[in-house]
Amino acid sequence: MALPPQKFREIVFQVLYSQGFTSIDPENLIPFMMNELKVTRRVMLDVHNKVDLVIEKLLGIDEQISAAATEYSFERISRVERTILRLAVFELLHDSTIPPKVAIAEAVRLCRKFGTPESSQFVNAVLDTILKKVGDEPAISNEPAPI
Secondary structure, rough: OOOOOHHHHHHHHHHHHHOOOOOOHHHHHHHHOOOOOOOOHHHHHHHHHHHHHHOOOOOHHHHHHHEEEEEEEEHHHHHHHHHHHHHHHHHHHHOOOOHHHHHHHHHHHHHHOOEEEHHHHHHHHHHHHHHHOOOOOOOOOOOOOOO
């Protein structure tokens, strides 16, 4: 059975979020996550591939977030919001398979699930600013988009 894109994105968010706390080797994390989330090894490998792509682009992504979040310094953004923003900005700017409005809607959904109602408004505003700045066409990287 195929994993819905929303569930895949949630798992990517959770793994990306956990990267800020510890540096666990994926070979140790994959069996744990497979058991906890009831997903296949293939799904977890795809998740780690996407997380690696986000991390590769992290410096540019964080610069985009900092420039768009004019009311808050980057350090003041909560870890949950920052992680959701990082994933969404990656999808906006580097993943041609995800329409920009879907990336923003999914980021708002993740905020409502893992954050607060206020965080969803903040994330929506930051992503809208970034989208307006780069236009409706995402700046596609040369890398193939993961799943």
